[in-house]
Amino acid sequence: MRRQNEWYCQKRRELVKQFGGRCRYCEIKEGSVRYSARKKDLVDIVLEFAHKANKRISGMNRGRNARVAEVIRNPGDFLLLCRRCHNRYDHDHPLTDEEIKAMNEEVPF
Ligand SMILES: [Zn+2]
Numbered sequence: 001m002r003r004q005n006e007w008y009c010q011k012r013r014e015l016v017k018q019f020g021g022r023c024r025y026c027e028i029k030e031g032s033v034r035y036s037a038r039k040k041d042l043v044d045i046v047l048e049f050a051h052k053a054n055k056r057i058s059g060m061n062r063g064r065n066a067r068v069a070e071v072i073r074n075p076g077d078f079l080l081l082c083r084r085c086h087n088r089y090d091h092d093h094p095l096t097d098e099e100i101k102a103m104n105e106e107v108p109f
Pocket of ligand 1: 084
């Protein structure tokens, strides 16, 4: 279990770096803090990998290691987002194909 955890942490760090280390939408950096009106406190920013197509599938259901392995295999299928933008992306304002295409062209790999 501990070894798996180390693998996850290391791979996740590498991927966050590969994706630029910032939320694709609001550009907040991994490891920075933001004021949460809901929590009435500062929260640490931990970026997440949002799947562009399977929006309703949570990474939690399949385990985070499987999620990271999937990002490694198909980085173009994911966006690096903060939790706030991830929620927005998945539920409130689904992106159009054009917007996703534009992102694909902008994100360097
Ligand atoms: Zn964001």
